[in-house]
Amino acid sequence: MPTSPLPPGSTLGILGGGQLGRMLSQAASRLGFDVVILDPEAGSPAGRVSARQIVAAYDDPEALSELGRSCDAVTFEFENVPAASVERLAGSGARVAPGPLALSTAQDRVVEKTFLNDAGAPTVAFASVDTVEDLKAAVQTLGLPALLKTRRDGYDGKGQAWIRSPEDVETAFAAIGGRPAILEAAADFVRELSVIAARRADGEIAVYPLGENSHAGGVLRTTIAPATASAGTQARAHEIASAILNGLDYVGVIGVELFELADGTLLVNEIAPRVHNTGHWTQDGCVCDQFEQHVRAVVGWPLGPTAAHARIEMTNLLGDEIEQWPALAAAPDVRLHLYGKAEARAGRKMAHVNRVMGPA
């Protein structure tokens, strides 16, 4: 991938028109770029703040060729982009980042965990499972409790089933649809952390301070960042993120979800080859947020500063929690980020707020 900077006035394409695409588009337009969104739904949250939206499926060959032709660089707001789509875009001459290796690695939990351990970023013990017999053998090896997850297409805790006793094996396998799966040993973590980092094509890396995350029902509720963490933990997170970025020859922003164990060990839960919900705090805690950082990396600009100037509590507003907006708009210490979604379906991410807790 070329390392020369694309000048303002160039065009950036984004596959996906949700809130991540919207905030990427806003950051790109602030730097003088035009943005084209590809999303199957007309009037998507990102499409409404961009120069143009191509309304088509993510695997529509003509739409992909058109996106590639009209853009100088193309990126993604989600990781489950079909591999053939990435190849078609790359063939159009536009810079495409992150690349096919990062996407294919993050799309399959067994490939991902194998890569992570090889790269020096340790995970829980795991086993690949295709049949009930595989699952029984994996339970013997890993012990219980253990968490069964589909290899592909899982997000926000979906496609997962806990196995707590040997009798759960068959129900758990049926619960995830009998699909190719991974069995993971239970991580006995004291808290969940994440690190957002970026890499340019020339190998330069920038890493944000750690965030501490809490989930409910598999969905992120809050991130507090910078997390209280020892210098050793920060340094280890930096080392892990760098190993992953270099191992994937990565270009762009990545989210790395971590488990912290009682003895301070960090294990990687998963990686997201894109801007990440646990990095939204950077919008109000840092001079250069994760969205601008991603655009900078993709278009070959210098990476921005990652130091925090404020401590932030980021809270997601799900479904009808969006109705709290008038009180939140009146609060002196919060910044509202609304996604412009018309329908507040239960559990749908509608907005987030960043509350300034104090200096970093």
Ligand code: AMP
């Ligand atoms: P994931 O979809 O892999 O991010 O998992 C969603 C949530 O399930 C994580 O944020 C953890 O709270 C929990 N979880 C995932 N994997 C494990 C594991 N191996 N051990 C314990 N908890 C886990």
